[in-house]
Amino acid sequence: xxxxxxxxxxxxxxxxxxxxxxxxxxxxxxxxxxxxxxxxxxxxxxxxxxxxxxxxxxxxxxxxxxxxxxxxxxxxxxxxxxxxxxxxxxxxxxxxxxxxxxxxxxxxxxxxxxxxxxxxxxxxxxxxxxxxxxxxxxxxxxxxxxxxxxxxxxxxxxxxxxxxxxxxxxxxxxxxxxxxxxxxxxxxxxxxxxxxxxxxxxxxxxxxxxxxxxxxxxxxxxxxxxxxxxxxxxxxxxxxxxxxxxxxxxxxxxxxxxxxxxxxxxxxxxxxxxxxxxxxxxxxxxxxxxxxxxxxxxxxxxxxxxxxxxxxxxxxxxxxxxxxxxxxxxxxxxxxxxxxxxxxxxxxxxxxxxxxxxxxxxxxxxxxxxxxxxxxxxxxxxxxxxxxxxxxxxxxxxxxxxxxxxxxxxxxxxxxxxxxxxxxxxxxxxxxxxxxxxxxxxxxxxxxxxxxxxxxxxxxxxxxxxxxxxxxxxxxxxxxxxxxxxxxxxxxxxxxxxxxxxxxxxxxxxxxxxxxxxxxxxxxxxxxxxxxxxxxxxxxxxxxxxxxxxxxxxxxxxxxxxxxxxxxxxxxxxxxxxxxxxxxxxxxxxxxxxxxxxxxxxxxxxxxxxxxxxxxxxxxxxxxxxxx
Numbered sequence: 001x002x003x004x005x006x007x008x009x010x011x012x013x014x015x016x017x018x019x020x021x022x023x024x025x026x027x028x029x030x031x032x033x034x035x036x037x038x039x040x041x042x043x044x045x046x047x048x049x050x051x052x053x054x055x056x057x058x059x060x061x062x063x064x065x066x067x068x069x070x071x072x073x074x075x076x077x078x079x080x081x082x083x084x085x086x087x088x089x090x091x092x093x094x095x096x097x098x099x100x101x102x103x104x105x106x107x108x109x110x111x112x113x114x115x116x117x118x119x120x121x122x123x124x125x126x127x128x129x130x131x132x133x134x135x136x137x138x139x140x141x142x143x144x145x146x147x148x149x150x151x152x153x154x155x156x157x158x159x160x161x162x163x164x165x166x167x168x169x170x171x172x173x174x175x176x177x178x179x180x181x182x183x184x185x186x187x188x189x190x191x192x193x194x195x196x197x198x199x200x201x202x203x204x205x206x207x208x209x210x211x212x213x214x215x216x217x218x219x220x221x222x223x224x225x226x227x228x229x230x231x232x233x234x235x236x237x238x239x240x241x242x243x244x245x246x247x248x249x250x251x252x253x254x255x256x257x258x259x260x261x262x263x264x265x266x267x268x269x270x271x272x273x274x275x276x277x278x279x280x281x282x283x284x285x286x287x288x289x290x291x292x293x294x295x296x297x298x299x300x301x302x303x304x305x306x307x308x309x310x311x312x313x314x315x316x317x318x319x320x321x322x323x324x325x326x327x328x329x330x331x332x333x334x335x336x337x338x339x340x341x342x343x344x345x346x347x348x349x350x351x352x353x354x355x356x357x358x359x360x361x362x363x364x365x366x367x368x369x370x371x372x373x374x375x376x377x378x379x380x381x382x383x384x385x386x387x388x389x390x391x392x393x394x395x396x397x398x399x400x401x402x403x404x405x406x407x408x409x410x411x412x413x414x415x416x417x418x419x420x421x422x423x424x425x426x427x428x429x430x431x432x433x434x435x436x437x438x439x440x441x442x443x444x445x446x447x448x449x450x451x452x453x454x455x456x457x458x459x460x461x462x463x464x465x466x467x468x469x470x471x472x473x474x475x476x477x478x479x480x481x482x483x484x485x486x487x488x489x490x491x492x493x494x495x496x497x498x499x500x501x502x503x504x505x506x507x508x509x510x511x512x513x514x515x516x517x518x519x520x521x522x523x524x525x526x527x528x529x530x531x532x533x534x535x536x537x538x539x540x541x542x543x544x545x546x547x548x549x550x551x552x553x554x555x556x557x558x559x560x561x562x563x564x565x566x567x568x569x570x571x572x573x574x575x576x577x578x579x580x581x582x583x584x585x586x587x588x589x590x591x592x593x594x595x596x597x598x599x600x601x602x603x604x605x606x607x608x609x610x611x612x613x614x615x616x617x618x619x620x621x622x623x624x625x626x627x628x
Contacts, residue, residue, distance in 0.1 A: 002064065003033030003491070004076035004150070005162040006048040006129050007171070008138050010217040015047040022160070023049040026167035033078070033163060033491045041065045041074070046131045046138055048076040055080065055370060055496060058266050061100035068108060069099070072133050075108040078163055079126025079148045080498065082261040087121050116141075116211060116224045123261060123503060127206070129161055137215040144225040145376070145475065145502050146193065146208030147483050153203045159214050164488075165345040168203050169608065176201045177573065177609060183440045189349040189597060193480030194444045199346060200608070208476065225504075227475050227511060231455040235512040244530070247517055250509065252531045258503035259285040259372065267369040270294040272359060272497070273323065274548055275311030277525065277532055277541065278374025278383075282500055284535035286372055287319040294322050296363045296371065298355040301327040303551050311540050318537070324366055326359045330555045338618040342607055343492035347600040349481045351555070352548045353489055360493035369495050375482055376501035379474040380510040381528050382519025383545065388467050448473045464515045471518065472511055552592040559621055560585060560595050569605025570598070 005026035007019055024040045027049040031038070034051030036058075041048050043065075050064035067074045081087070084103035087110055092098070096109050103124070110118035111130055125147035131138045140150055140161055152161040155172045162168050169175045178201040181191045185199065196204040206212050209225030239247065259282060263269055271283040273295035287293050295316050299309040309325060316323035336354045344353060363371055382388050404412070438446055452469035459465040483499075490497035500506075510518065517527045524545070532541045562582045570576045576584075588594040603621070606612040 002053055002076075002078045003027065003030040003051040003163040004049065004064075004078050004127070004129060005030070005160075005167055006046060006076055006138075007158045007160040008047075008131075008214055009045040010154075010157055010159060012045045012136060012216060015042040015045060019047045019158070022158075022171050023047045026160075026162050026171055027051050029167050029170055030162070030164050032494050035494050037063055039064055043067075043074050043131060044133045045136055046074075046133075048074055048129060048131060050076045053369070053491075053494060053496060055265055055267055056084075056103055057101040059100070062102045062104065064104060066100075066102075066104055066108065068112060069097075073108060073112055074131045074133065075104060075111075075128055077104045077107060077126065077128045078150070079124060079128070079143065080262075080496070081107055081122040081124035081126060082264055083121075083123045087118075090121070111139075116222070119224055123258075123505065125499070125502075127163065135215070137213060140206050140212040140214070141224075142206045142208055142210055144209050144227070144504050145483065145507075146480060147487065147499055147502060149484065149487055150206045151198065151203055152206065152212060152214075155202075159219070165198055165200060165203055166342070166608070169200060172202070175203075175609065178202075180440075180442075184442075185347070187437060187440060188445075189347075190477065190481045191346075192484050193477045194448060195442065208480070227472060227507065228451055228455045230508045230511060231472065232512055233458040235508075236458070236514065239509070239512055240514045244517075247513070248527055248530045251506070251527050252534075254503070254506040254509060255281070255500060255531070256285050256288070258500040258506050260289050261503070262372055262498040262500050263290050265370050268292065268294070268367055269370040269372070270296055270363055270366075270368040271372045272356075272363075272374075273297050273312045273315065274374070275308035275315070275540070276374070276546060276548070277528060278377040278501070280311070280315050280536050280540060281528060281532045282372050282374050283315065283321075284319060284532075285500075287321055293319075294324065294363075294366065294368055296359050296366075296368070297323055297325050298352075298359045298548075299325050299327050300550060301329045306546070306549050306551055308546060311543075315536055315540065324362055326355070326362045328355050328358065328550070330551075332358065333550075333555045334559070334621055335618065337621055338603060338607070338614045340489065340492070341600065341603045341617075342614045343488045344485065345488065345608075346481075346484070347597065347604040349597075349600075350485055351550050351552050351596055353485050355548070355550070356485060356489035357492055360490045360495050360497075364493045364495050370498060371490065371495060372498050372500060373486060374501065375486055375499045376475075376479065376507070377525065377528060379471060379479050380501060380507055380518075382467075382471060382515075382524040382526075384474075384478075385524050385545070388471060388519040388524065445473070445477060448476060467519055468511075468515055475507070475511075552596055556592065556596055556599060559599055560589060564599070564620070565602055569602050569610055573605055573609055 005023050020040050020042055031051050034053045036054040037052035039050050048065040065074050065076045081103040084106040088106045091109050098105055125143045127142050127148040127150035129138055129140050142150055149163055151165055151168055153168050160168055160171050178197055178199055181197045181199050184191050209223055211222045211224055213220040271286055273279050273283045283295055297312040300306040333354050340354050340357045341348055378384050452472040453465055456465045456468045486497050529541050565581050606617050
């Protein structure tokens, strides 16, 4: 697990000392991603850099950038290929000889032997840059679901790339806001998954399951993986013919194998245990295969309504594993806001990003370098009742609404507009609003939903088709900012987070399960709950999903005020008037998520586009304590 950076000269001339300085500076800026080793290497027109967090083969043999014995092929790598030992054995049968025991070398040799088809052999998460010195070509690659990040940009005769946006911003030195992406962020608080653009104009992301080939001034993008292509009518039919017990046994075997593989490490491994279903099940299965497991939990101190500590303690005691608890309070939440925003490269979409970072620091303090988490379970097994089950209800309500007289329907529409805070005058243009949203979104989410529904075209039930398609679309869309949050907050504390539910073998089974075993008629995540009853107390399985809530209104109250924005990003860069900001604050004060988004945008803009240091912004936030 590492951070990587690099560049290639588009005219093919050899990289020089200035190129090395640029790459070294990018690596140093993200040094927390890899505090154990660093390296910068010029090879022909390219310069590769790495910061290493040593997880597998802690020796100097894992130093990067790494080359094959001939010196033709070079790699900078971030991630873990959990089944690398199996792929290594396959390569050894072809005559390949290895100089280390790292998965890095195995991935490089697999690329040399099989090209992009070699990636299909790996179970893991990864981002990489592989340079072919002979061809003068660099390939940037990213894992199936985008657990690990990589970005790239053109500037001053170079194409540069790095694990984080801030590193490329430093290398370019001339950065501006991408206004189209900002419009999408306002709509969805998410610009992570569906297109190349980021909030910074000219900096692009490598999309999940994609490769970017760079040769000279030319770039070519290819998809090597798409979850939609793994929806299979035959597999769905076979699973539909199985008994409930057979389904649960199959999912349990696959999940347990995914957990077992992700315990492979030469450093201590733990889990992030919220006390909810997903992380508790991962922890219970991990404890079956490790007698050195530790668990880490965030307690929302003094807030029984939000605090899940008692559930985490019950499970830890049952499994006989140590539980280390972080007490989250308003003070340490606000004190960390600026730094966590800096780590995430984006305005915070989720307030609990702060909690993820602080609990990751706690894990590192206790010597745990790898943690397992529960991300991906909701998207695969129907955990979002507010989305999936709501769609079911809507399908039932629509025929009834259509029976209402036209006047009654108009009054109902007006009531919905009023409830959403839209001006009544907007109702006159109600038929334009969906198109307006689609245009700002570039129709991407609508197109994704349509392609997902086409994949499930064999389902006769239109309601089931829509819900299954939404869950599949969420794997590419809604999940993306959650994975960015997990990567940045864990790596910001110099630990690696692994996600067993996103083992692609398990995912392929899940997306082909009949809907009744995912978002069931009476409960979401039906299959996982049946499995969990074997490994944890029944009351933990049956309780209502909480979703890591925080008393956000209390936490942000001191900075949810006009003074916080004066002379800042929203005023100076976005051009908001002070009166407009005051009205927005007054309107959003009772909607804490909206208020937090506005505050998050202000903090991010000050740091990334106004050049204010993290310490300066943190002091600005801390100034809230001296104000009424």
